[in-house]
Amino acid sequence: MILVWLIVIPLATGLVAGLVARKNALLCRWLSLLATVAGFLISVDLWVRNYAHISLLTQEQWIAQINVPWIASFGIRFHLAMDGMSLLLVTLTFLLGIASVMISWREIHDGVGFFHFNLLWVLAGIVGVFLAMDLFLFYFAWELMLIPMYFLIAIWGHERRVYASVKFFLFTQLSGLLMLVAILALYFAHHAATGVYTFEYDALMHTPLAPGTEMLIMLGFFVAFAVKLPMFPFHTWLPDAHTEAPTAGSVILAGLLLKTGAYGLIRFVLPLFPAAAHRFAPIATGLAIAGILYGALLAYGQTDVKRLVAYTSVSHLGFVLLGIFIGTPLAIAGAFITMIAHGISTGSMFMICGMVQERTHTRDMDRLGGLWETIPRLSGSAMFFMLASVGLPGIGDFVGEFLVLLGTYQVSHKLAALATIGVLCSTFYGLKFVARGFHGSNRNQWKLADLSAREILLMGAMIVVALWLGLYPQPVLNTFAPTGQRVDQAFNGPVMAKLQRGAKLVPAGVSGRAEFAVSAPTLSQTRNGPRRQDWAASPALAPAAALALTDTGSAGGKR
């Protein structure tokens, strides 16, 4: 039931806040803040109370769930469930929700009620996406979160808001519909195989599919998530949307909406279609690398600060995609940390851009410059999050990216090296951001107000969270671990089993690959080295192994 509250609270508050705003805009703001804080507290409470046994959740998958029939004639159920991954993402959602409400406190003057209505509804939609375990419900929430987001951009956005919002909407709509088709194809395939009509996640997980079909269905899902992520070359909606959105919109877009794509990949694409995902992995990882480098280079070329930050998202989410499709426990965990950390850091970057724009009324770096002189605190925060974005160790982003790269290297040296060059490229834009925006001489004689108490609170909290993620990410990793383990089993398990049975490519020890240790680490010499060596010795990359597998599969009994 608690899960329903997580959705209902923002929904209901959104309605109420929207209605009271005509009378009292301040009340509307406070209500919204209250709702997001309430959601945040509920999720933190859930986390704290369940933390001890989250990592032990092996039998029982969910921390909490609700599962009632909805549209029985299609076998659609209202099934919400929460595991470690969704818990963390929901917590992040409300955290950034609080930030969005606070950052809009002074920025939004017109249509306050409708703004907060949209803000809260988009949060509700995102929470719904993270919790839905019925594919129909998932799609429902997936589409539902777009509308308020669209309004946020289209009404309160900047100069080219109409263009940006429509572009955003069309991209996500097309990809979403493709996913719907894929969901339905899966639904009917499942029916054909078992005679049961269901959209249940767990049930569909074990649908037997022909390789070609599986690939097509997988691609349907993949496109939806890849556009949201956004993956090169589907990323072009993002710079426009991020740039034109109001600050809160950018924060939610970058911090949360992009994560729904990554979430979908981890939750659906890998476990539901392991074989196809394995076969597709070389392409996906290639595009991920392209995104990392391309995003970084384009970010470097921008002069609009928000656009610059937007392209950094393309680059960073490339790491997420890379980690997910590398698919080793390390890489997936890294991808997940990157998701969370990127939410915090890029969200904060957009808040900073918003604050700058609120003060200077420009986002053009050619007109900014030398801001440090007049607003040192704000500039300092900018510096901090720039360093976060650049991948400075000790800040959350680094942990994620490092784990991804570490995992990637075990599968492919080249990819890891290229992606690391991507990290290097991040330095270009990061430095440019600070140098052009905040350093330099104050040519335009800006005299601006530095951070207010509200903003200090906001930035301080974000910095603390980012540092916490960078220095002690273990609670997050532990919470994510059971999910990661299940994904790993579902994704790599079948392939490994086949490998062992059929081709005998790799010695038997490999099946232990699925192990996902979460127990208190012993720093002394937990050396699973030999196993790793197996991976290295047979340069059979995980995807490549899968490729080899399909070859053997088609070769039939010849071996």
Place this chain on the structure above:
Amino acid sequence: MFALGLIGLLVRRNLLFILMAIEVMLNAAGLAFVSAGARWGQADGQVMFLFILTVAAAEVAVGLALLLRLYHRFHSLDVDAASEMRG
């Protein structure tokens, strides 16, 4: 005859002629029914023709009423005169 009615429909610009062409087409369809009914020795074809007749009358009634209105409005029977809406 059906085809001829069709040609009339497509060629004429005068609404009156168009209405006549439609009458021709309906009549042709009726003829087809009657002959089909005759082929099967049934009354159904003729019954259908009767209804077609009714319909033709009704259409012509409304059509001519409309024609009068149009003529008052546009002072012309040119159907293309009434093509304000397009695009």
Place this chain on the structure above:
Amino acid sequence: MFHLLWLVPTIPFAGAALLMIFGPRMAHRTAAFMGCCSIGISAVISMLIAWQFLHQPPAGGGYTQHLWTWMSVANFHLGISFYLDALSLIFMLVVTFVSFFIHVYSSEYMRGDEGFSRFFAYMNLFVASMIVLVLGSNLLLLYLGWEGVGACSYLLIGFWYTDPKNGLAAQKAFITTRVGDTAMAVGLYLLFQQLGTLNIQSLMQAAQHQWPQGSIYATAAGLLLLGGACGKSAQLPLQTWLPDAMAGPTPTSALIHAATMVTAGVYLIARTHVLFALSPTAQLAVAVVGAATLIAAGFAALVQDDIKRILAYSTVSQIGYMFLGLGVGAWTAAIFHFMTHAFFKALLFLASGMVITSMHHEQNIFKMGGLRKELPLAYWAFVIGGCSLAGLPLVTAGFYSKGLILWGALSSPVGSATLWFFGVIGVLMTSLYTFRLIFITFHGPCHHKPSQKTGWLMGVPVIVLMTLSVVGGFVELPSYLGNHPWFTNFLQSALPATAEGHAALSELGAEGIVVLAFFLGLGAAWFFFLQRRELSESMAESGLGRALHRWWYTDWGMDWLYDRLFVRPVGWFSRANKKDAVDLIYTGTAAVTRSGWSSLRLTETGRVRWYATALVVGTVIFVLIVALL
């Protein structure tokens, strides 16, 4: 006492945090006090720890303090934990002490600067990161410190942010070092993939057990780590950032770009010496890089006219010596040189800071001259520091450390006469450019009268460092002077001693040649830059001289090369593609759709006969379909 280890980085870090948060509202005095105090406390704690280390060495030569689990995923486990052994102790001590003195110095040097508290915040943060770098028990924590010092270096080089030139220098430093870091990161992946851990001690043991001598993995890992070290320690081919880094405040140059951070590469290689020991190729590469750098930087230093740039190139050159030492397996010699270099180079920078303040921030040595009388403290500091740098026999620290390296280069089994010869040429060059600097700056006619005198806050650190530059060498006396290798013995628990091979020359003989080279350089400098200055000028004016001058002046033109090869293409691509060419796919689609609209729109003519025609055409087509099927 060991359990206080965590306080050593934490206190400066806390100081940095406090300075950042409350700094803007702090009185300068408070900020300075806070900055110096936090470092001072941490220096004292280091001292206490060192005391205990000497008296009750921990079992196995190392002490590990595990604070908390950093990340633990699958088989990847890392802690935030510190490891103290003789090597890290030396570094910790040098870092805390030198930085303490430099902090004290800065509290006067930076007086009145707008970003006073910010400066101390950055400096404290730097010290904290540097200590984490040397104490980190695993490579990732080391990497954290590594990147942390890089970031602080960036912040401090660009400290005077209003001048875009400083910003560019800072960016160049950060990016160039990160190029090296990229290689290092890949090295980390490789090590983890192969050996299943990043914990340095386990890693070293595992490497020794699992990899045969000359293992390809060891070579690869060694070369990748060397890449990182080259970036951070400004070795060929990534040395170009360091001279530009002099844009930062002089104390920064002293601390970061001379004494401590730039030697992190040396520390890294020493820390992972097992890998290099396993791979002759990697080791040779280190030695070659070192030798090449020391020569190249020596030539570059010879023609500079900016006082700090000369010192910067000399730093590059001296680190080249350290690399040479590492490359020939003279581990302790390299560390020894690190220590003495920290003293005398910090001294030189601080002294140059005094000169620069006195000269109203004029840094061109040709606009100085005759300052000997005006600035006696600075002069003597330069003389002592310079002699130490160039290796004045017997009485300076630099002589002992450099001598040890050169003897290692000649005598160790991986060393060779060629490497040694390069080293000796380097000594000649060092002595030449050092005394050129001193003669031009302090002797000769006086162009400008220096104005202000420096206070005791700047004076005391200089004096302390002067002392250390002299006595710092006596902790290790070579065989011909009684053979008291205290320093080497102390490091024995962490680093193996230099293996002895047979050398073509005796140690004393070799040392004699080195001394000869020193005096040759001194003499030449005296002749060309003091006695017959016009001669050197006319040489520089000649065609070949000018070309060489220009070539060396621009650091062998490498900046130009990199600019053409990397900076411009990247910049060009980014700018040219600012609008994102990929978007054309989508705008193109939109345009096609739009043209679809505009052409289809023509069908809506508003003419009823046309509509009827369409009706008929449709019927005709569908009947046709029926007819054909």
Place this chain on the structure above:
Amino acid sequence: MSSADFTALLPLIVLSATSVVVMLAIAFHRNHRLTVLLSFAGLALSFWALWPAASVVPLQVTPLLVIDRFSLYYFGLIFAATAAIVLMSYGYLERHDVRREEFYILVLVAALGCCVLVAADHFISFFLGLEILSVTLYALSAYLTEREISLEAGMKYLVLAAASAAFLLFGMALVYASTGTMAFPQIANDLLSGGAAHIWVLAGVAFMVTGFGFKLAVVPFHLWTPDVYQGAPAPVTALVASISKGAMFAVLLRFFYQSGARDLHSTLLIFAIIAIASMIVGNLLALFQNNVKRILAYSSIAHLGYLLVAFEAGGKMGAAAGTFYLTAYVITTLGAFGVIAALSSSGRDAEDIEDYRGLFWRRPVIATIFTAMLFSLAGIPLTAGFLGKFYTVAAGASSALWSMIFVLVVASVIGVFYYLRVVIAIFATENVPSDAERPLPAVHAVGGATLLALAVVLIWLGVFPHPVLDAIHKAVSGLF
């Protein structure tokens, strides 16, 4: 005719009686409000009469009509929709200086025609129902005789509808000539037996497609749609768009399912072409259109294309999906045109996209309703339109019509674009005209309440479609 026959026909009888009563009432006392009340009451009564009728179905009442659950479901839909049209016309006509009362007679007769179409399983009733509908629609389209475009719409509709009816008739005649029967189920017998005359039936069906296609306004028989939509008064447009198409789709289902003509290879091919072309052409035509009524007209072309995907899918699922989609579509178009009607002034309908600029900031409720309708058309969740699209795609997927689904997906994305154009105008914050610049008529209470009710139903169907889905599943089983 037995009493059961009468019970089964009760809804139709009540409806026809209502039209007569309304006419008589007008003859004695011309009063707009009374007329509306009578019409509404009659429709409500007819709706109520569905329950007695439900107790005797399925029943073949004379060879002409079959009253089964399928018919009853559509009856209900038609009655409800007509009631909504009647209610929204009240406020609309109040603003117009015309004889208002006859409007309702025509609407009621049109509804009767629709009902006949829905229940028809014989060419004669099919044709008569169609013509009742058409003839009243000619008059309705041209109802505002003082408007040139209204007359133009009526004229265009008349000429083309008559021509298409002639094609339909000719096709029927061909079918009849070859099979000797005009009842749908018997045609199936003949079709299944094959025979030499088979080809005649094919040709006949091809001709009939023109008749169907015209009324459904699908490519290439679609060209009249925007003009008629634009010219006709908004409530009439609502009628043309909703129940006229709904009834035609019902008879399409019934004819092609029961006569077995759906299973013909050529039929499937023809309808596939029509569906794909409609989806693409309809959406493309609407892209940059600035007249909201025309946008909705073009969108209706596309929507009928989507419906035909469900038709192509076939089987129970296809029929059910089509029916649900249609239900959602009827509600949505009624809502959309209801908003247009509510905002129209006496001089012109509120059809320019600029009329809606900043509407949300001026009239939030009606703007929200309109937005909901547009989102439903676009197939966005929480609305019935989403479930309709979902069901249609599901039906397509169940029959593995991947290419059509793909076209549907792409087309509906194109569609989203022009719905958004309207939405953008509604929510625009710049250049919002003041009341003085562009006065907005007060929304009539009755019409407003109707719209609100429609919006509620729209959301309700979008979230809890279960009862309606059940009804539809029962209804379509009548076809088999």
Place this chain on the structure above:
Amino acid sequence: MEAIFYIAAIVAVLATVLTVTRLNPVHALLYLTVSLLAVAVVFYTLGAPFMAALEVVIYAGAIMVLFVFVVMLLNLGRHTVDLERSWLSPGAFVGPAILAAILVGEVSYLLARSGTLTPPVAEVGPHQVALALYGPYLLGVELASFLLLGALVGAYHVGSRRAQGRTTVGSRSDRTGLASGGDLVRTGADRPSGAA
């Protein structure tokens, strides 16, 4: 009998051709009447005498009279002929004729493929028709009545010159419209006509 059928059919076709091509509405109407009469004959030969009678009475009688009334009401005379001449170039026939020819060709091809028609079996007299009409198709008659009701109301509303509601006095525009309707050429020429 067969000969009469063919002769009547040919007459019907020829008369229709003339209907379509005549410029004068009255002429066209007369040809149409001839065509309808010929069809009546065809009906008779097909064994549907009742239909033949109805064709004559209703079609040729009632409906055509309506047309004639309208022609008279609008006073369509010489002017119309001129106008029609300008509208109707021979070229205008080409497209539609080709389309119609294709259609006819297709249908004939289809009919040819399926074999020939069986000749009429027996005469279906008025009695049978009446039985069918008022037996199974009774509802059809009822529906036809509603069709006529709709048409009646519609034609009444649309055709009525006082379409306005309570408040309207006979509008001026209507009167002027009627008055100017007398001169079709002038007013017609006023409208921008797209004819070449």
